[in-house]
Amino acid sequence: MSFISYLINGISLGSVYAIIALGYTMVYGIAKMLNFAHGDVIMVGAFAVFTIVSTLGMPIRLGIIVSILICTVLGVVIERVAYKPLRNAASPLAVLITAIGVSYLLQNVALLIFGANAKSFTSVVSWSGIKLADGQLNISGVTIVTILACIVIMIALTLFINKTKAGQAMLAVSEDKGAAQLMGINVNGTIALTFAIGSALAAIAGVLLCSAYPSLTPYTGSMPGIKAFVAAVLGGIGSIPGAMIGGILLGVIEIFGKAYISSQMADAIVFAVLIVVLLVKPTGILGKNIQEKV
Amino acid sequence: MKMKELNKTTKSNLITYALVIITYIIVQIILESGHMSSLMEGLLVPLCTYVILAVSLNLTVGILGELSLGHAGFMCVGAFSSAFFSKCTAELLPSGLRFFLAILIGAAVAALFGMLVGIPVLRLKGDYLAIVTLAFGEIIKNLVNVLYIGIDENGMHFSTKDSISLGLQPGGKTIINGAQGISGTPNDSTFTIGIILVLITLFIVLNLVHSRDGRAIMAIRDNRIAAESVGINITKYKLMAFTISAALAGVAGVLYAHNLSTLTALPKNFGYNMSITILVFVVLGGIGNIRGSVIAAVVLTLLPELLRELNDYRMLIYAIVLIAMMLFNSSPKAIAFREKYSLKKLFAKKSAKEGK
Numbered sequence: 001m002s003f004i005s006y007l008i009n010g011i012s013l014g015s016v017y018a019i020i021a022l023g024y025t026m027v028y029g030i031a032k033m034l035n036f037a038h039g040d041v042i043m044v045g046a047f048a049v050f051t052i053v054s055t056l057g058m059p060i061r062l063g064i065i066v067s068i069l070i071c072t073v074l075g076v077v078i079e080r081v082a083y084k085p086l087r088n089a090a091s092p093l094a095v096l097i098t099a100i101g102v103s104y105l106l107q108n109v110a111l112l113i114f115g116a117n118a119k120s121f122t123s124v125v126s127w128s129g130i131k132l133a134d135g136q137l138n139i140s141g142v143t144i145v146t147i148l149a150c151i152v153i154m155i156a157l158t159l160f161i162n163k164t165k166a167g168q169a170m171l172a173v174s175e176d177k178g179a180a181q182l183m184g185i186n187v188n189g190t191i192a193l194t195f196a197i198g199s200a201l202a203a204i205a206g207v208l209l210c211s212a213y214p215s216l217t218p219y220t221g222s223m224p225g226i227k228a229f230v231a232a233v234l235g236g237i238g239s240i241p242g243a244m245i246g247g248i249l250l251g252v253i254e255i256f257g258k259a260y261i262s263s264q265m266a267d268a269i270v271f272a273v274l275i276v277v278l279l280v281k282p283t284g285i286l287g288k289n290i291q292e293k294v
Numbered sequence: 295m296k297m298k299e300l301n302k303t304t305k306s307n308l309i310t311y312a313l314v315i316i317t318y319i320i321v322q323i324i325l326e327s328g329h330m331s332s333l334m335e336g337l338l339v340p341l342c343t344y345v346i347l348a349v350s351l352n353l354t355v356g357i358l359g360e361l362s363l364g365h366a367g368f369m370c371v372g373a374f375s376s377a378f379f380s381k382c383t384a385e386l387l388p389s390g391l392r393f394f395l396a397i398l399i400g401a402a403v404a405a406l407f408g409m410l411v412g413i414p415v416l417r418l419k420g421d422y423l424a425i426v427t428l429a430f431g432e433i434i435k436n437l438v439n440v441l442y443i444g445i446d447e448n449g450m451h452f453s454t455k456d457s458i459s460l461g462l463q464p465g466g467k468t469i470i471n472g473a474q475g476i477s478g479t480p481n482d483s484t485f486t487i488g489i490i491l492v493l494i495t496l497f498i499v500l501n502l503v504h505s506r507d508g509r510a511i512m513a514i515r516d517n518r519i520a521a522e523s524v525g526i527n528i529t530k531y532k533l534m535a536f537t538i539s540a541a542l543a544g545v546a547g548v549l550y551a552h553n554l555s556t557l558t559a560l561p562k563n564f565g566y567n568m569s570i571t572i573l574v575f576v577v578l579g580g581i582g583n584i585r586g587s588v589i590a591a592v593v594l595t596l597l598p599e600l601l602r603e604l605n606d607y608r609m610l611i612y613a614i615v616l617i618a619m620m621l622f623n624s625s626p627k628a629i630a631f632r633e634k635y636s637l638k639k640l641f642a643k644k645s646a647k648e649g650k
Contacts, residue, residue, distance in 0.1 A: 033421075034421045034424065034425070036424075082617055082621070085621055085625035085626075085627060085628070086620065086621065086624055086625050088626050089624040089625060089626065090624065090626075091359070091581075091624060092359075092421075093355065093359060093360075093361055093581070094620050094623075094624035094625075095620075096361050096421055096424060097361065097573070097577060097616060097620050098616065098617050098620040098621065100363070100570065100573070100616065101613050101614070101615075101616030101617035101620065102613075102617060104570055104609065104612065104613035104616065105610065105613035105614065105617065108609045108610040108613055109610065111609075112606070112607075112610065222566075223432075226425060226428060226429060229425055230425075230429075233422075262454070264436065264437075264440050264454070267429075267432065267433060267436065268433045268436075268437070271426070271429040271430075271433060274425075274426065274429070275414050275426070278414045278415060278418060278422060278426075279414045282418050282422075
């Protein structure tokens with residue numbers, strides 16, 4: 001029975017990774033850059049909810065909505081101020097180093113405002129969950145809500161990309177920026193929209209993550225952020241269903257690693273997965289192999 | 295007799311070496327005359343450590359064109375392997391020979407880890423190295439904190455639980471004690487040895503950059519496909535540069551470890567913050583500019599000590615420096631702006647007008 005409960009916990013953690021990985025993969029697909037600050041947007045989202053709900057005493061729903069708005073605006077601002085001027089830079093390292101700078105900036109601003117001590121985050125899900133098999137199998141409310149949220153987001157995003165004009169524009173820009181511009185697509189707007197969606201998802205991921213693991217520090221976002229990147233690579237970077245599969249697989253691997261191998265080695269196991277993927281199939285499970293042409 | 299004309303690179307290299315040697319002489323004079331405060335004296339060896347780290351990271355970031363975010367991890371590996379060796383052989387070998395061997399061991403172990411990280415990652419294109427090295431740095435730090443190694447007449451014992459589960463014979467001793475780290479490492483590092491190591495590091499990196507291999511590495515950085523098409527083995531050269539960079543970081547770790555009586559792996563010294571601090575040295579000094587890294591490392595190590603009240607904001611300032619430097623140096627618009635309003639050009643215009 002513990003196996004099933006580990007599996008469900010793994011899927012739940014994996015759903016959070018999948019939501020974060022979606023943001024990574026969309027930004028990577030369209031801007032061809034690794035957004036190191038993505039993990040810290042998660043932290044900002046969680047702190048926004050914490051401040052609004054625990055400190056100001058406002059209702060939880062309002063907190064979540066405001067947090068999503070804050071993160072969306074933050075994502076677009078980061079893109080405009082820090083990444084857009086470097087989009088055509090000669091060295092690909094420039095934007096990467098700026099992204100690290102932004103990530104570091106967010107962490108340190110949070111550190112100055114909230115301090116280094118861990119805050120205890122009140123779960124946004126008050127439902128206690130369900131008991132199965134005569135109370136032997138206990139599934140918490142957060143776990144169920146997380147998995148459901150992940151499925152809803154996945155379906156909505158797939159529909160958005162395939163059925164709407166803006167979604168099609170995203171695909172076009174990720175395929176070829178120059179050609180998309182010639183076809184009359186607003187490239188800057190599309191990239192900003194991608195950052196907005198990615199950051200809104202990060203806010204949701206932050207709230208779900210902190211509801212399940214209720215300790216909130218300025219560094220909360222960085223490790224899940226990196227692991228979500230591993231998930232995106234595992235599933236095939238640039239692919240949306242890939243991010244989903246990669247995220248859930250990685251969550252299950254991590255929880256099983258923690259349960260059956262060693263809790264201190266769990267992080268190492270996750271990165272061993274990355275190394276194996278890079279050695280065996282660098283394009284990931286659903287990634288396409290793109291031949292480079294001169 | 296006319297002196298042989300030195301070419302431009304030799305001259306530039308000599309200036310870099312001269313800068314280090316002159317600094318050394320000045321510091322020695324101040325030390326002899328007793329005007330150095332004990333705070334500054336304590337900073338001398340760490341200063342050498344940071345300079346070596348900055349130069350070695352610049353080899354990866356500036357010359358190879360890949361981003362490494364785990365430089366503190368390689369330093370950590372070098373520090374712990376060498377401190378382990380020094381402590382095991384503390385009574386067996388004379389201190390000079392022991393420290394020399396410790397440096398070689400620290401460099402070799404860090405190089406080995408560099409290769410292990412590099413082999414799967416460097417054959418790919420893309421930003422994988424940044425993420426893998428970042429993960430490596432964090433994992434190494436965590437692993438060292440749960441590692442227990444002891445030694446007795448039956449040989450070495452390993453454990454990841456606690457020092458009791460090592461099962462040592464009476465008379466055996468614990469060498470690496472988990473989160474307590476290694477204590478009682480012989481303090482072999484001195485400022486003189488530090489400066490010698492800085493000079494050796496500069497010698498290795500500057501000679502590599504201007505050698506045939508160095509040109510191959512820079513060709514890969516500038517255009518991977520073109521480099522490949524003229525027959526350069528991309529993975530080999532990338533791996534070479536990265537391994538050397540890791541080995542030099544390991545040397546910095548050796549110097550660091552033998553300056554402390556207790557070596558522990560904390561987020562402060564071997565964590566992500568440290569890797570970012572080194573990256574700030576490289577970015578501020580100029581990516582690809584070795585001399586710049588040396589100067590930036592010295593200035594940014596001394597400045598926070600002099601401006602103690604800003605200590606809380608140090609990391610915030612570093613973050614802003616990173617963003618501002620990249621925007622100012624690499625954004626096409628900023629480059630155009632600087633060309634339009636550069637001082638050189640303004641003066642040239644003025645003198646041209648006056649000439650008329």
